[in-house]
Amino acid sequence: MTQPFVETSGIARHQGFADLAADGPMRRLMLFTGVPVCLVTGYAETRELLAHPDVVRSPMDGPHRDTVLDDLIYRTEQHMLGANPPDHTRLRKLVTAAFTRRRIEALEPRIREIASGLLDEMAAAGDRVDLVDSYSYPLPITVICELIGIPPVRREDFRHWSSVFVNASMHTAEEYVEATTLMLGFVHELIVQKQEAPTDDLLSGLIAARDGGDRLSEDELTSMIFLLLAAGHETTVSLITNGVHALLRHPDQLELLKAEPDRLPAAVEELLRYDGPLQAAIPYVAQAPIEVAGNRIEAGEVLVFALLPANRDPRKVERPDDLDITRADTGHLAFGHGIHHCLGAPLARLEGRIALGMLFERFPDLRLADPDQDPVRTPGLLMNAIRELSVQL
Numbered sequence: 001m002t003q004p005f006v007e008t009s010g011i012a013r014h015q016g017f018a019d020l021a022a023d024g025p026m027r028r029l030m031l032f033t034g035v036p037v038c039l040v041t042g043y044a045e046t047r048e049l050l051a052h053p054d055v056v057r058s059p060m061d062g063p064h065r066d067t068v069l070d071d072l073i074y075r076t077e078q079h080m081l082g083a084n085p086p087d088h089t090r091l092r093k094l095v096t097a098a099f100t101r102r103r104i105e106a107l108e109p110r111i112r113e114i115a116s117g118l119l120d121e122m123a124a125a126g127d128r129v130d131l132v133d134s135y136s137y138p139l140p141i142t143v144i145c146e147l148i149g150i151p152p153v154r155r156e157d158f159r160h161w162s163s164v165f166v167n168a169s170m171h172t173a174e175e176y177v178e179a180t181t182l183m184l185g186f187v188h189e190l191i192v193q194k195q196e197a198p199t200d201d202l203l204s205g206l207i208a209a210r211d212g213g214d215r216l217s218e219d220e221l222t223s224m225i226f227l228l229l230a231a232g233h234e235t236t237v238s239l240i241t242n243g244v245h246a247l248l249r250h251p252d253q254l255e256l257l258k259a260e261p262d263r264l265p266a267a268v269e270e271l272l273r274y275d276g277p278l279q280a281a282i283p284y285v286a287q288a289p290i291e292v293a294g295n296r297i298e299a300g301e302v303l304v305f306a307l308l309p310a311n312r313d314p315r316k317v318e319r320p321d322d323l324d325i326t327r328a329d330t331g332h333l334a335f336g337h338g339i340h341h342c343l344g345a346p347l348a349r350l351e352g353r354i355a356l357g358m359l360f361e362r363f364p365d366l367r368l369a370d371p372d373q374d375p376v377r378t379p380g381l382l383m384n385a386i387r388e389l390s391v392q393l
Contacts, residue, residue, distance in 0.1 A: 011374050013279065013384065014321075017041060017309040025313075026295045031381065037283065037302045043313035043333065045293050046305045050281075050338040054288040055303060056084045072177065075184055076165075079223040081231070081282065081340060088339060094216055095224060095343065098205030104347050107143065111354050114142050119362045122393065128369050131389040132241055139355055140236035143347075148228060149194060149201035154186060162229050170380050187225050191218065202228070228344075236348050238277030238385045240355045243268070245375065245389055246275050247356075248368050250323045257325060258360055267325040268352045273311045273332035274323050279384040281305040281336055307333050308384060363393045 020027060025042025040046050049055050080091040115135075122134050129135075137159070145155050164171050164179035171179075190203065198204035206216060206224060216224065247254040247267075257267050283302050290297040297303070311332045312320035335342035342348070360366060369390035378385040 013377060014275075014308060014312070017279070017306055018312070020306070021309045021313070024295075025293055026297075031304070033381070035283075035302060037304045038297055039304050039306055041306045041309040041313070042293065043310045043316040043331075046307070046310045046333055047337050048292055049284075049290070049297075049303065050305065050333075050336065050340070052290060052292075054286060054290055055284050056287050057082050058283070058285045058302075072180055072184070075219050075222050076180060076226045077223055078217075078220045079227040080343075081227055082223075085339070090214065091216075091220065091224075092339075092343070094209045094214065095206065097209045098202055099343060101346060103147075103202065103205070104350065107147065107347070108350060108354070110146070111139070111143055111351060112358065115139055115354055115358045119358060123362075128390060128392050131244060131391050132237065132386065133388070135355070135359065136237045136240040136244070136389075137233075139240065140233040140351055143351060144229060144232040144236075147202045147232075148225060149190065149199060149203045150229075157186070158183070158229060162234060165226065165230055170378075183226070184222060187222050188218075190225075191221055231342070232344055232347070234383065234385070235277040236351050238383065239268075239272065239348055239352045241386045241389055242275040242277065242384065243271040243352065243356055244359065244366075244391070245368075245386060246271055246323055247360075248366070248391070253323050253325050254360070258364060261357060261361075263325055264353050264357050265349070266327070268349055268356065269330045269332065270323065270325045270327050271352075272334035273317070273327075273330040275384065276307060276311060276332065276334035277384055278334065278382055279306065279308045280382055281307060282382065304381075305333075307336075365393070367392050 020029075020039060021041035025045045026038060026040050028036065028038055030036050040049060080088050080095060083091055118135050118138055122129050125134065141155055141159060144150075145152070145158065150158060161179045161183040164175055165183065191207065194201075194204045194207055198208065203221075203225065206221060209216060247257065253267075257263055281304070283304050286297045286299055286301045286303060288299050311317075311330075311334065314320050316331065335345040335348075369392045375386045375389050378387050
């Protein structure tokens with residue numbers, strides 16, 4: 001069976017995964033890329049396997065691997081998300097030393113300032129705006145670029161480059177190589193600048209990070225910047241957009257949130273469970289035979305963890321298809337699980353809380369401009385992204 005995973009409708013996407021999960025928590029199929037995989041849709045099975053020592057990343061794997069030069073792969077894929085222990089342990093320790101909770105918490109006033117400015121621009125633009133272009137995208141890209149130290153003049157370039165990089169399977173090898181090469185050239189120049197004149201930003205912190213005599217190599221630095229730019233804003237764009245869309249589709253939940261704003265942290269967790277920014281995790285490989293849930297996974301099999309259906313697994317969640325911001329414990333997998341659990345989760349949660357809270361406070365009558373239409377989703381394997389969302393203020 002071939003499953004493309006490129007449905008453009010959110011309803012079709014969730015229903016498609018529900019259909020795949022109906023026969024059990026694991027099944028074999030062919031991706032639209034032509035790769036045979038074991039698709040894992042169950043919550044318990046996903047948690048168990050993501051924490052299993054024999055479920056690993058494929059070393060130096062990358063998109064268009066059959067045509068892309070090794071040099072490009074080495075300079076973009078040597079980050080902790082693609083590494084296994086002990087390399088992963090070493091990289092995560094070095095990056096954590098720079099990506100501190102103190103650094104993240106200190107961003108709150110600036111995130112609020114950026115959001116306030118964007119909301120002013122939305123109000124001045126007229127009654128109808130595209131939430132993605134006017135708010136969901138510029139907020140996290142501005143935050144991550146300021147955090148890393150990317151100058152404003154290059155941020156639109158980064159929007160294009162990172163979109164191609166993240167959704168590589170939906171672009172040709174030539175498009176992927178061109179965008180990645182341009183991004184690498186700029187990142188290299190930026191690293192040289194920060195080495196010569198460090199500032200109080202994350203890139204300078206990553207360059208300075210030490211563990212004894214150990215430090216990040218330049219290939220590890222460029223790979224980490226690629227990861228931060230992609231994971232640090234693409235996913236947060238979808239957290240905000242999908243969250244707003246879900247709340248506008250469930251006015252009872254939105255009214256409860258506006259009446260009781262203290263529920264905002266719990267609401268963000270429920271929104272991550274209900275319609276998270278990732279439909280699937282980056283693929284893994286079984287390096288030895290594994291028995292799970294009465295199924296045998298053979299060594300060498302590629303594993304794809306479908307996070308959307310795992311987060312709606314009825315064995316884990318009561319009324320899984322209902323949005324309920326009063327849930328006591330969502331226990332979602334939107335940020336993954338195990339050693340690769342998202343390091344940037346605290347920043348994403350902070351941005352989500354600020355973005356949603358300030359948006360509905362500023363525009364309490366916000367509504368969908370086209371309520372009878374389900375918004376188009378960006379096609380691909382990993383992202384669960386709404387391409388545009390027209391709203392009336």
